[in-house]
Amino acid sequence: MFVCPRCKGPLTAFRCAGCRLEFPQYEGVPCLLADESEGSSSRDLRAIYDEIYKNHENVWVDQGRSSEFLSYFGALTRATASESVLEVGCGEGQLLRQLAGREKYGIDPSLQALLRAQRGSSGKYAVARAEELPFASGVFDLAISVGVMEHFQDVDAATSEIWRVLKSGGRYVALIQTDMTKFQRLGVKLREYLLPPRPIAFVRWLGKKASRKRIVQPFRKSYTVESATECLRRNGLSVSQVVNRSTDPRAPLAGNHVVVLIARKA
Ligand SMILES: C[S@@+](CC[C@H](N)C(=O)[O-])C[C@H]1O[C@@H](n2cnc3c(N)ncnc32)[C@H](O)[C@@H]1O
Ligand SMILES: [Zn+2]
Incomplete structure (x- = not known):
């Protein structure tokens, strides 16, 4: 199923005859980054996320x-056992593990995250970036991303790649966190840990914040519902539904700033 992330040609033993690129594998996880040369942005991205997942x-x-949330999102995507599913930026794979699907694939720039994801999971994983997906065109019924769109280096390249790998009529379900003021962020944290009180989780969160190994992601792009919808639209995906706590007050989403966009490839 995996192809060359650069030319999309076939791989034989993880080697592309067209580009003469050879891709390493680590404990069964292929590293399908087109540019792994020293100082390349994909290598730097991988190093930053590997450091985060190594320390936490x-x-x-x-x-x-x-x-x-994981069960809610699983139900929302309504993945059936006959579907082929791709999770972009799957991290440690908690969500992909919950989903049904004939074939489940997860990609992420972090090898450390995927080695964890692969334990006890029926999915197939590869180190890759959304901007250069290692899949042929029109192969997935469903693509999902949770908290990832905000962190793409090139959101148009990534979204058009997601469009490319979807079958015609395939769905893309993306969760994003829209912009918040500092005051709104504080409100979200207070609600999260005080209603009902969760002192252990609160202390763990404070520990993470105070740690010398703080979690800082390299890119963060701000979105409103409108700008995210427009981004999907200009890359060929039409948004049919927007879910948040106003449209579904019982949704276990972390706050009013969390939005799920459900889109379809025409
Ligand atoms: C906030 S985390 C969310 C992880 C996971 N989806 C979850 O909800 O637990 C963002 C994830 O996006 C991944 N990521 C960052 N840049 C990416 C890119 N250009 N293409 C694909 N994934 C990317 C990171 O490695 C990280 O695992
Ligand atoms: Zn190639």
Whole structure:
């Protein structure tokens, strides 16, 4: 299923005859980055996220990735066992593990995250960037990303790649965190840890904030619902539904700033 991330040609033993690129594998996880040369931006990206996942486990749990959220998102995507599913920026793979699907693929720039994801999972994983997906065109029924769109280096390149790998009529479900003021951010954290009180989780979060190994992602682009919808639209995806706590007050989303866009490839 994996192809060359650069020319999209076939790989034989993870070697592309067209580009003469050879891709290493680590413990069964192929590293399908087209440019791994010293100083390249994809190598730097991989190093930064590897460092985060090396120093922390269950990294994004305090961004609302509760077990209720994982089941809710799974139900929202309504992946059926007949579907082929791609999770872009799957991290440690908690969500992909929950989804049904005939074939489940997860990509992420961090090898450290994927080595963890691959344990106990039926998915197939590769180190890759959304901007250069290592898949042929029109192969997935469903693509998902959770908290990733804000961190793409080139959001148009990434979104048009997601469009390319979807089948006609395939769906893209993207969760994003829209912009918040400092005051709104504080409100979200207070609600998260005080209603109901979760002192252990709160202390763990404070520890992460105070740690010398603080989690800092390299890119963060700001979105509103409108600008994110427009980005999907200009890359060929039409948004059919926007879910947040106003449209579904029972949704276990971390706050009003969290939005799920459900889009389709025409
Ligand atoms: C906030 S984390 C979310 C991880 C996971 N989706 C979750 O919810 O637990 C962002 C993830 O996006 C990945 N990422 C960053 N840049 C990316 C890119 N250009 N293409 C694909 N994934 C990327 C990171 O490695 C990281 O795992
Ligand atoms: Zn190639």
